Amino acid sequence: MNFEFSDEQNMLREQARAYLAEHCSTEVVRKVLESDLSFDTKLWQGTVEMGWTSAATPEEYSGLGLSEMELCVIAEELGRSLAPIPFGSSIYLAAQAVLLAGSEAQKQQWLPRLSHGETIGTLALSEGAGSPSYDLLQAQVRNGKLTAKKTPVIDGMIADMAIVVARGDSGKPGLYLADLSAAGVERKLLSSIDESRPQAEIIFTDTAVELLGEGQALIEQLLDRAAILFAFEQLGGAQRALEMAVQYASERFAFGRQIGSFQAIKHKLADMFATLEMCKANCYYAAWALTTSSDDLPLAAATARVSASQAYYQCSKENIQVHGGSGFTWELDAHLYYRRAKVLSLVIGGERRWKERVVSQLETAEAGAPTAA
Amino acid sequence: MNFEFSDEQNMLREQARAYLAEHCSTEVVRKVLESDLSFDTKLWQGTVEMGWTSAATPEEYSGLGLSEMELCVIAEELGRSLAPIPFGSSIYLAAQAVLLAGSEAQKQQWLPRLSHGETIGTLALSEGAGSPSYDLLQAQVRNGKLTAKKTPVIDGMIADMAIVVARGDSGKPGLYLADLSAAGVERKLLSSIDESRPQAEIIFTDTAVELLGEGQALIEQLLDRAAILFAFEQLGGAQRALEMAVQYASERFAFGRQIGSFQAIKHKLADMFATLEMCKANCYYAAWALTTSSDDLPLAAATARVSASQAYYQCSKENIQVHGGSGFTWELDAHLYYRRAKVLSLVIGGERRWKERVVSQLETAEAGAPTAA
């Protein structure tokens, strides 16, 4: 029984942390957040060179052929350093979708380019405010032509291709592959709460697309897998926010004492730690489920996702509170985590959707095998 | 603008508090809780003599003809002292129902006896676990004969009469008046979490009943009005639980200090106080709405009810926690409040029902007048 990452994986983590400490300080994040830049191209190139973008791509598509476990390690570090790059969109979503559902030709066409950062991909799922059921999906593909308004789409301005969720001729929802340089694609940058990970509106008008695969089950499988990787990003960010808070509480004095000697602060930090420990354990379990494609994957993914969204919100929010007035300044980095926490908790659907998935999976599980209870 | 009780009402409160301090110590409560007694007959007789049972009954039915405001004052004190008597069942529910919907003959028959404690009444609403919609009501009245299984019914073993919620010949739910000494009534004592307010199962088989009034709106009107009075009982109990906690925190020493000097305890008590203050303000507003039969009554009632259920749970639960190990002993009174908090929060339906009513009322209000927002 071994519930920790391997030595090699831990080495990868150390390597990633060191690299990101050098190349992804919060100044790099702020450069994207505060300007019109859509991402940090140098850092993006760096992740390609480090082999991170190609880590989990099979060797036959010119990837490194490592397991998803390595991708989890990388995700945690990217989350920790708030990396302002389209890693999640392009790797957890677009590349995963092609890998999961693409034909051999599609894989040959897209995976090498996605894995080497030459092509940036994303997922176009949302159609505006709210979370209507799949039955109400507006995007339509007729005879291979897509008509849709997708908003918001993360990294939508810089993506070269998108996996679009749309209803096909069969009437079933499916995943379609759209080349965003094709005719009939209009995009608009949207203002958002974390512009270090910018959002766009994309309007497709009779845009030629290719079918990747059909069915709600496929879409949910893609989202489940991505949820685990995003959960690791969230875990990394939450952990960093707690570290910031602990450090500040140890250094800041009020009333002649370190503020970390006051129970109100100590207990707040203890509660943050408790949430984070649960999140971490849930993420680790989900990583194992992901790598082994366990039957438990959907439940483990939803659990890790909810856990990570809650932990990151709590840790980033209370980190600000521990910092007092300075936490409310733009200058201090605390708000960067608070922004990212919310964006990551809403990408691929918010807590409500994933809690619903937890319970529907529990209901399925109850019918069959025993649950965690 | 005057948002406080009048001097006369405050005098009534003082009188009630003094009377209950003498006649309703927690020993009196424990006597009922720990034995087979169903209520404290002496205290019940006392409340009759003090005029509390008849306070809000109009003079023409041999009551004192005071307003519901006085009943709120009395309810708060009864809640504070955990009075083990069927006051709520008989006065807020049975007498209110007759007053609200009874014919002149019914009023003449029942109100004087209820108001003088000669007859004990209750409401038989629940039909077992859960809260099905009115459409699923099982109790049936055919040609004036009731067939039903009502469980649990608070004070069901000692009640002489019950207001029964049942579906009539018309198919509509209504309130029916049942003499519990009539033929076809079987009762069974049930074990419950606060046996100082005991519960029963009542089975009616072709029992002769009289119609009081029909329609869901009538039933909800009755419950709304009772909700406000129960909220005052809850407020009184919550307030006493907070007082106990504050007193203990000031007297108990650990680590050479009063435990009330530790922020963890101080802030817990501050949060209890905050919840209680909101509850109190909501109850006061609801009392005014009750007395003036304001349009706002349903919203104010549901708000006070939810607020009071939350405040009593929090205050009674955390009072135990502040007391540490001793809080977990039978000997200490803290658990009496915790028991009563839950019973009062479930009588006439739990938080979920009342929160739903808050929102449905807000929706109605939005359509018309402005809300509290």
Add this chain to the structure above:
Amino acid sequence: MDFNDTKEEAQFRQQAKQWLEENIVQFKQEFPFEVGDNVTDSQAAELAKAWQKRKFEGGWGCLTWPKAFGGREVSIMEATIFAQEEAKVMPLAGMYIITSGMAVPTIMTHGTEEQCKQLLPSIANGERLWCQLFSEPAAGSDLAGIKTRAVKDGDDWIINGQKVWTTLAHVSDWAILVVRTDPTVAKHKGLTYFVIDMKSPGVEVRPIKQASGESEFNEVFLTDVRIPDSQRLDAVGNGWRVAMTTLMNERVAVGGAFSDNVEEILEVARTTPLGQGRAIDDCGVRQSIADWYVKAAGLKNIGLRQLSTLSKGGVPGPEASVSKLVLGIGRQDLAAMSLDILDMAGVLAEDDAMGWGSHDFFRTIGNRLEGGTDEILRNIISERVLGLPAEIRVDKDVPFNQVPSGA
């Protein structure tokens, strides 16, 4: 118990309404710009000062003030009634909260007759707007930890230091100021209170960019600022006691007004799709909205009870801390909830956003910090309302310059 005005209150309200109706029309003709996003802070200050002038001339400018200073000595309740009616037609009256609500009562309580005569008229007639120079980077929750130094130089004081989180500093004429005059005595004992002309040489105001991206507050740098001893309020070393007067009045002044966003969350829930229907149809969303409404109603009703206390001539106690505590935390989570309802589109901001949530998601960070953090409010409630013992103080009888500061 009666939620309506007494006969006297109703009469006063009627008079207030009448004067406001008559005057607001004319005032808006003279100052034709609309109050809204397009008004700069200095325009707003100018407008507020002009409106104060108008009120003063009409006899409504300093309702609670002593007659000696041009006031009418009306009750706090009547002043509140006027404020309620005023708020309906003139949203910028709130710019005077610090001036009238904090500076004035402090000057009246601790100033000499000469100081009152010198300072109050220019407030009454709308000439001068004031701000408050209290907080510092190392003196927030621990306000008595003020480090800004004042050193006596002949009949003057030379002031050096930095203040922070100063609302309106960039548009104010004068300020109330607390500084340290003796760092060798215990921290509460070495403070002194001054009033200061914001145009004095050496006063520099810089806006603070908030985590939300907006700038509502300032840093104020004081470099060799010279002020005469005649601008000292009360004795040297009495600054903490004077500051307490200001803060007690802050609570009264800031008390009532807040937005609970109940309508806003209902609107978001009603207009956002969820599953086969709308978010408002989802029982989980409904329960959460009810949870918040019950709190919001509690706070509204607490406010009404406080008014009722005022109505009887009482003064609201530290119970007011409850409202700020509940609102701060509650509104932050409510804003987050509104974004959650919008789901993936909840990340959008400004013009692209649905509803108020993305703005408040950031702004409420500050609500939990400004004017007392959650933690300080819980201290206040537990100590001043519930009577629990104060936290053990390691800095109490220690000379300020020997208090551990981590530096």
Add this chain to the structure above:
Amino acid sequence: MDFNDTKEEAQFRQQAKQWLEENIVQFKQEFPFEVGDNVTDSQAAELAKAWQKRKFEGGWGCLTWPKAFGGREVSIMEATIFAQEEAKVMPLAGMYIITSGMAVPTIMTHGTEEQCKQLLPSIANGERLWCQLFSEPAAGSDLAGIKTRAVKDGDDWIINGQKVWTTLAHVSDWAILVVRTDPTVAKHKGLTYFVIDMKSPGVEVRPIKQASGESEFNEVFLTDVRIPDSQRLDAVGNGWRVAMTTLMNERVAVGGAFSDNVEEILEVARTTPLGQGRAIDDCGVRQSIADWYVKAAGLKNIGLRQLSTLSKGGVPGPEASVSKLVLGIGRQDLAAMSLDILDMAGVLAEDDAMGWGSHDFFRTIGNRLEGGTDEILRNIISERVLGLPAEIRVDKDVPFNQVPSGA
């Protein structure tokens, strides 16, 4: 990362299973009563002791003990594997948690060789069950506040005082005991650790009636109890240090097992009507269940990670406090929620109740207090895990009899 046993672990598990299978059948024939509600505490103790004897004879009785005392010196992981398999067939093995998990390691660490030889064999062979006399009415969270006095009398000690919350005291043969031997020195310095025969004259055990109505714990009154100095563990005045050994081991011993009630809440929701359907169909109920499941899964997975640490020869750290903290609060609110789902019928108890909720509604009160209150657990996490400064101590260097106690 692998959730399965290693090859060696799997082999050990197989051996354990086999021995258990072979022996449990025969054991149940000899002791034919069913384990359940009808077994009294003394029957349970008798059964547990007989089972220990059987394990000892089969070589499974003291797996981690040194070979010198009849043990097998297996790893904690292997011992845990045996415990997992044992729990499936013998629910009463938990009666030995205090004996084997706390008394034994303390005796081994601090006892003399003679004491070990005298005390350990009767534990190994199932002859004696032990309990722990630590907590007192005025020494709960502040455990070092122990007042029970031991006074030297020749070669003996005379003990007077009261202990409380003593699990199994009424069925135990021996106990570990901490008392104050010197009230004139600082509180942690005046304590001494003893072992004591529960049948000694002057030991009186009285059950405590809990708020739940049940009795699982005892008060133990010690009146002029005489014990020889040879029953002292470690030096006079070293009691706190010895007690720490016991408590560190408590954490390891108690660690894993808990019930998270996920199945139970699902069952309640599935079988209870709500509106037109069942509670499980209500989105609000679903969201609340998910909230709890995510925590419960977190705790389960934390447990797995701890096992993995054991597997590598490590010892679980103070992180274990997280599980108890989250479970205590969470299960109390979960029980309350289950009653809320039952709505009006949620008030029913015992045989009339639906589900487990009404029992746990009371029992969980104790979970938040026993073995460290929520507040103490948060102190442990913040100080020992996060490294934050300890609370200021006013009793640290004060003679115990001069520490303020409110008395």
